[in-house]
Amino acid sequence: xxxxxxxxxxxxxxxxxxxxxxxxxxxxxxxxxxxxxxxxxxxxxxxxxxxxxxxxxxxxxxxxxxxxxxxxxxxxxxxxxxxxxxxxxxxxxxxxxxxxxxxxxxxxxxxxxxxxxxxxxxxxxxxxxxxxxxxxxxxxxxxxxxxxxxxxxxxxxxxxxxxxxxxxxxxxxxxxxxxxxxxxxxxxxxxxxxxxxxxxxxxxxxxxxxxxxxxxxxxxxxxxxxxxxxxxxxxxxxxxxxxxxxxxxxxxxxxxxxxxxxxxxxxxxxxxxxxxxxxxxxxxxxxxxxxxxxxxxxxxxxxxxxxxxxxxxxxxxxxxxxxxxxxxxxxxxxxxxxxxxxxxxxxxxxxxxxxxxxxxxxxxxxxxxxxxxxxxxxxxxxxxxxxxxxxxxx
Amino acid sequence: xxxxxxxxxxxxxxxxxxxxxxxxxxxxxxxxxxxxxxxxxxxxxxxxxxxxxxxxxxxxxxxxxxxxxxxxxxxxxxxxxxxxxxxxxxxxxxxxxxxxxxxxxxxxxxxxxxxxxxxxxxxxxxxxxxxxxxxxxxxxxxxxxxxxxxxxxxxxxxxxxxxxxxxxxxxxxxxxxxxxxxxxxxxxxxxxxxxxxxxxxxxxxxxxxxxxxxxxxxxxxxxxxxxxxxxxxxxxxxxxxxxxxxxxxxxxxxxxxxxxxxxxxxxxxxxxxxxxxxxxxxxxxxxxxxxxxxxxxxxxxxxxxxxxxxxxxxxxxxxxxxxxxxxxxxxxxxxxxxxxxxxxxxxxxxxxxxxxxxxxxxxxxxxxxxxxxxxxxxxxxxxxxxxxxxxxxxxxxxxxxxxxxxxxxxxxxxxxxxxxxxxxxxxxxxxxxxxxxxxxxxxxxxxxxxxxxxxxxxxxxx
Numbered sequence: 001x002x003x004x005x006x007x008x009x010x011x012x013x014x015x016x017x018x019x020x021x022x023x024x025x026x027x028x029x030x031x032x033x034x035x036x037x038x039x040x041x042x043x044x045x046x047x048x049x050x051x052x053x054x055x056x057x058x059x060x061x062x063x064x065x066x067x068x069x070x071x072x073x074x075x076x077x078x079x080x081x082x083x084x085x086x087x088x089x090x091x092x093x094x095x096x097x098x099x100x101x102x103x104x105x106x107x108x109x110x111x112x113x114x115x116x117x118x119x120x121x122x123x124x125x126x127x128x129x130x131x132x133x134x135x136x137x138x139x140x141x142x143x144x145x146x147x148x149x150x151x152x153x154x155x156x157x158x159x160x161x162x163x164x165x166x167x168x169x170x171x172x173x174x175x176x177x178x179x180x181x182x183x184x185x186x187x188x189x190x191x192x193x194x195x196x197x198x199x200x201x202x203x204x205x206x207x208x209x210x211x212x213x214x215x216x217x218x219x220x221x222x223x224x225x226x227x228x229x230x231x232x233x234x235x236x237x238x239x240x241x242x243x244x245x246x247x248x249x250x251x252x253x254x255x256x257x258x259x260x261x262x263x264x265x266x267x268x269x270x271x272x273x274x275x276x277x278x279x280x281x282x283x284x285x286x287x288x289x290x291x292x293x294x295x296x297x298x299x300x301x302x303x304x305x306x307x308x309x310x311x312x313x314x315x316x317x318x319x320x321x322x323x324x325x326x327x328x329x330x331x332x333x334x335x336x337x338x339x340x341x342x343x344x345x346x347x348x349x350x351x352x353x354x355x356x357x358x359x360x361x362x363x364x365x366x367x368x369x370x371x372x373x374x375x376x377x378x379x380x381x382x383x384x385x386x387x388x389x390x391x392x393x394x
Numbered sequence: 395x396x397x398x399x400x401x402x403x404x405x406x407x408x409x410x411x412x413x414x415x416x417x418x419x420x421x422x423x424x425x426x427x428x429x430x431x432x433x434x435x436x437x438x439x440x441x442x443x444x445x446x447x448x449x450x451x452x453x454x455x456x457x458x459x460x461x462x463x464x465x466x467x468x469x470x471x472x473x474x475x476x477x478x479x480x481x482x483x484x485x486x487x488x489x490x491x492x493x494x495x496x497x498x499x500x501x502x503x504x505x506x507x508x509x510x511x512x513x514x515x516x517x518x519x520x521x522x523x524x525x526x527x528x529x530x531x532x533x534x535x536x537x538x539x540x541x542x543x544x545x546x547x548x549x550x551x552x553x554x555x556x557x558x559x560x561x562x563x564x565x566x567x568x569x570x571x572x573x574x575x576x577x578x579x580x581x582x583x584x585x586x587x588x589x590x591x592x593x594x595x596x597x598x599x600x601x602x603x604x605x606x607x608x609x610x611x612x613x614x615x616x617x618x619x620x621x622x623x624x625x626x627x628x629x630x631x632x633x634x635x636x637x638x639x640x641x642x643x644x645x646x647x648x649x650x651x652x653x654x655x656x657x658x659x660x661x662x663x664x665x666x667x668x669x670x671x672x673x674x675x676x677x678x679x680x681x682x683x684x685x686x687x688x689x690x691x692x693x694x695x696x697x698x699x700x701x702x703x704x705x706x707x708x709x710x711x712x713x714x715x716x717x718x719x720x721x722x723x724x725x726x727x728x729x730x731x732x733x734x735x736x737x738x739x740x741x742x743x744x745x746x747x748x749x750x751x752x753x754x755x756x757x758x759x760x761x762x763x764x765x766x767x768x769x770x771x772x773x774x775x776x777x778x779x780x781x782x783x784x785x786x787x788x789x790x791x792x793x794x795x796x797x798x799x800x801x802x803x804x805x806x807x808x809x810x811x812x813x814x815x816x817x818x819x820x821x822x823x824x825x826x827x828x829x830x831x832x833x834x835x836x837x838x839x840x841x842x843x844x845x846x847x848x849x850x851x852x853x854x855x856x
Binding site for chain 2: 121124131252259268
């Protein structure tokens with residue numbers, strides 16, 4: 001089934017490519033004939049392809065975690081950590097599909113909290129500095145077994161955000177707390193021996209820790225599978241989405257990327273961290289991988305705007321905006337380039353960049369990037385307005 | 395111009411008066427701007443979550459940080475994310491947004507034991523303290539937190555039993571209402587007070603709160619009519635409550651019984667009571683006798699620093715109000731007339747003005763359409779919690795603002811209304827009106843199906 005679906009998508013993509021070629025010659029890669037309907041369909045293709053890639057990478061991560069927990073060596077530990085970083089690469093761009101009335105953050109069934117919950121309640125999961133017996137892993141009385149059912153059940157307590165599974169739970173179990181000073185530029189230093197039973201092991205309850213890690217990896221693929229299924233050709237939400245009035249669908253798409261660029265990324269993830277100047281007020285705080293989260297979120301916005309992802313290059317919002325108002329399209333492209341440059345200029349790791357706050361040299365660079373991203377969001381909204389769409393900036 | 399030309403050319407008498415087309419109702423100019431300049435045109439699940447566009451750049455930055463601390467979970471201490479730890483030890487929810495999901499409205503649990511969706515129980519006993527506040531349960535305090543951090547015994551939980559009540563409208567239509575009663579279960583710290591009073595409270599949507607705060611005291615008090623001297627059956631009574639920061643008595647505006655004088659104190663009380671986060675106004679953890687909360691790791695003193703707290707307050711004050719939908723439609727405009735005729739507008743005041751001294755300058759001098767008078771009214775025994783709260787009696791509730799009411803479904807996937815979420819839709823909420831509002835309710839029951847439909851269409855357009 002998957003192969004068939006992919007072939008269908010490829011055919012569609014190729015069809016668009018031919019159309020694109022016709023207009024490429026005279027208009028700088030802009031498809032002046034792009035219709036709203038085509039743009040909406042191309043978006044659905046991108047969403048599906050990106051979730052599929054995120055799922056595939058999560059499967060690789062799960063395999064690496066299984067290998068590591070079966071054979072807990074330092075080498076296997078490193079592989080698992082690298083596969084986590086790989087998996088974040090493909091998930092990061094999918095955040096451009098949030099805030100768009102889609103299945104990822106739907107109130108009742110949206111799996112966002114199961115996937116990307118932050119901040120992580122780490123001492124709910126495992127030991128932390130100052131408490132060697134903290135967390136579900138070390139509480140054999142309340143939690144005699146660590147299973148999918150148990151962890152999913154715990155996660156249902158709470159609300160919008162869940163606290164004990166997802167990418168960041170896996171990150172915490174692989175890296176541990178980041179206890180070194182930001183200036184040392186080091187991530188968490190959890191030893192692989194936290195997963196080794198017997199006399200060479202460190203910390204308590206190593207087998208339960210391994211079980212917790214495996215369950216988290218398993219749940220990750222489950223929840224990504226849900227999104228893939230929603231968006232695959234014929235999938236429930238894809239069908240709903242493609243049947244929306246065109247302007248509603250486009251408004252949702254624009255709202256998602258404008259909100260991610262100007263609110264979630266610029267304000268929530270960057271400016272808030274900067275104004276708090278709290279070392280670990282950053283998303284991937286255990287692995288010091290937050291700079292990638294930021295760059296990938298931005299890339300996700302660009303992917304959606306330009307209608308490109310992987311081998312997909314189809315009718316785009318950019319095509320529509322360019323046709324409606326070339327100067328706003330040009331301004332948007334300038335703000336995309338500027339945003340990429342200013343995000344790239346932020347020193348890594350991100351906790352070091354924010355540690356001096358707004359008035360520090362490195363902090364000031366973060367603020368400059370924030371302003372560029374807000375500008376990008378404003379340009380996206382202005383472009384949407386030229387298409388007759390009312391998009392609000394959250 | 396066009397119409398003029400047609401009239402001139404058609405001089406026949408029969409065209410001077412338009413043919414029997416019904417009278418076209420017209421909306422008032424600007425009627426759709428429910429929040430004045432803080433109005434947002436959005437009907438998605440994000441509809442309650444937009445900043446007022448009147449904010450300055452720095453206010454916008456503070457709004458962003460406030461949003462973060464409103465939305466994200468608080469976690470137990472100690473944690474790497476030190477800015478966000480200190481949850482509990484006792485709590486109802488891990489974040490503001492758990493109950494005010496997408497800045498919207500909570501609902502009762504769908505099953506016994508479902509936690510953190512926005513219904514909590516206040517626990518009081520007869521009598522008041524020096525500030526006029528109700529006395530609280532000696533063991534369990536003023537609120538039942540039905541969750542606790544790992545390793546701490548939960549105070550208890552509650553079950554709801556719904557009793558069905560039928561209301562029969564004049565045309566014979568039967569509407570089934572459900573009346574809740576509450577049972578406290580799994581008590582962790584011994585028996586409750588024998589004379590305990592339980593007041594259930596639902597998390598309200600967050601839109602337009604700063605606009606309500608920006609209305610002058612005088613404008614609110616001008617509508618007070620405690621002894622009903624105008625004889626319309628509607629009293630209108632202010633609640634006067636304790637203001638912690640100034641240690642004085644002030645007009646209450648927020649909360650289901652108007653028991654909080656300011657957004658700031660409302661937010662601080664919720665951080666303390668609902669999430670277990672200490673702040674400048676509530677520096678102490680809620681701790682039952684016998685539990686040494688000092689020995690439980692906390693997230694600092696206070697757990698939310700003043701600068702962050704103030705940003706959450708700014709956030710909570712500056713969420714835009716969604717614009718009206720379908721406000722030009724004839725059925726909506728007919729419904730608006732009925733809303734007026736059956737005197738809903740006696741308490742749900744359609745239009746008010748914000749003052750010119752509010753600290754957030756963008757919210758000053760706005761014409762707003764909140765559909766509340768911010769005063770207390772006797773709503774009858776059916777709706778009563780029988781738990782006094784400062785000057786509010788056990789049958790009195792503050793008039794609920796109606797702006798945004800039609801979008802709760804889009805934002806929160808439910809249409810539950812009233813202080814405990816018992817009403818499953820607007821019609822049920824109307825039929826729960828009693829006391830001073832009994833006459834309006836009875837007039838509603840006399841309406842025919844089309845009139846009821848028009849009225850509901852109007853309310854849903856708010």
